[in-house]
């Protein structure tokens with residue numbers, strides 16, 4: 001599983017960070033998403049699905 005983020009779509013709302021702070025962070029300048037763990041463990045799958053669903057700007061997607 002690979003997580004892909006599109007910083008050009010991100011609006012810095014922070015839901016992804018609240019969903020899994022091991023995988024997502026926000027930069028200090030603009031608050032845009034920073035991907036800390038591009039290939040999270042299988043145990044994080046449900047949280048990754050939640051992050052995709054909760055992102056208000058559709059900036060997160062999963063690849064297998």
Ligand code: SF4
Nearest residue numbers: 010011013014016055
């Ligand atoms: S939830 Fe989406 S819009 Fe909000 S910080 Fe994360 S990637 Fe950006």
